[in-house]
Amino acid sequence: MEQTPAWRTSKRWFSRKHDTILFYSKSDRYTFHPQQEKSYLTHKYGFANIDIQQDARGYYRLAAMRDVWDIPALRGNQPEAVGYPTQKPLALYERIIRASSNPGDIALDPFCGSGTTAVAAERLGRQWIAMDIWDGAYDILCGRLEAERLGGDVIVIAL
Numbered sequence: 001m002e003q004t005p006a007w008r009t010s011k012r013w014f015s016r017k018h019d020t021i022l023f024y025s026k027s028d029r030y031t032f033h034p035q036q037e038k039s040y041l042t043h044k045y046g047f048a049n050i051d052i053q054q055d056a057r058g059y060y061r062l063a064a065m066r067d068v069w070d071i072p073a074l075r076g077n078q079p080e081a082v083g084y085p086t087q088k089p090l091a092l093y094e095r096i097i098r099a100s101s102n103p104g105d106i107a108l109d110p111f112c113g114s115g116t117t118a119v120a121a122e123r124l125g126r127q128w129i130a131m132d133i134w135d136g137a138y139d140i141l142c143g144r145l146e147a148e149r150l151g152g153d154v155i156v157i158a159l
């Protein structure tokens with residue numbers, strides 16, 4: 001994932017508001033589970049053979065998930081926020097893990113920070129390995145797993 005340098009505005013170009021996620025695989029044989037997302041409609045009439053559903057925002061149908069994802073950056077007052085400056089939203093990592101792994105697979109994050117990858121992996125029944133050069137990452141991750149009552153075994157290897 002390419003880290004955007006803060007959400008910057010500029011007078012010389014459009015405001016930069018996205019991160020780019022890079023996808024690599026060792027071969028053509030990789031795991032990919034197509035996902036779906038809600039595609040909102042202005043009304044529910046005239047759509048033959050399409051299952052139209054409704055929620056608080058309006059009418060929608062389920063469509064194949066596109067490669068532009070609108071997942072807002074984490075705000076400090078959200079329940080999942082732990083105060084880590086570069087913490088990513090769980091929704092983002094859950095989407096990536098759900099699409100690209102099977103239950104029981106291992107998610108590896110060598111730059112885990114507040115441990116979002118590990119929490120997302122636990123929630124989705126995946127194994128995980130999380131590393132960080134910063135020793136405070138261990139306490140944050142343990143706190144998050146405990147808060148969610150997720151029972152991951154945390155083994156710390158200090159190098």
Ligand SMILES: C[S@@+](CC[C@H](N)C(=O)[O-])C[C@H]1O[C@@H](n2cnc3c(N)ncnc32)[C@H](O)[C@@H]1O
Pocket residue numbers: 003084086087088089110111112113114115116117131132133134
């Ligand atoms: C952008 S943050 C990761 C944030 C994380 N995705 C989250 O949701 O909290 C990058 C992390 O990489 C760690 N880091 C930087 N250099 C490293 C290195 N050489 N080895 C391991 N971790 C490193 C930093 O300490 C920082 O916590």
